[in-house]
Amino acid sequence: MCWPHIAFGVEVTEEPVKDEGFWQKRAEEARSVAGSLTHPTAKREMLLVDERFEMLAKKARKQLARRKRNGR
DSSP, rough: OSSSEEETTTOOOOOOOGGGHHHHHHHHHHHHHHOOOOHHHHHHHHHHHHHHHHHHHHHHHHHHHHHHHHOO
């Protein structure tokens, strides 16, 4: 994939998988949307999106820690 690109209306200048903050922001947005939904299925699905973004943020955090340990 060629960088930069636009994701969720945000210009991304590095691979988002490496940026914990990118995924945290997306998770916050998903939680905000879920909070405004009244349909139970839609709300549940949006909270699942939030969980996935949180998982990606955690993965990015672990990758950064691994790179720091390895001196990169």
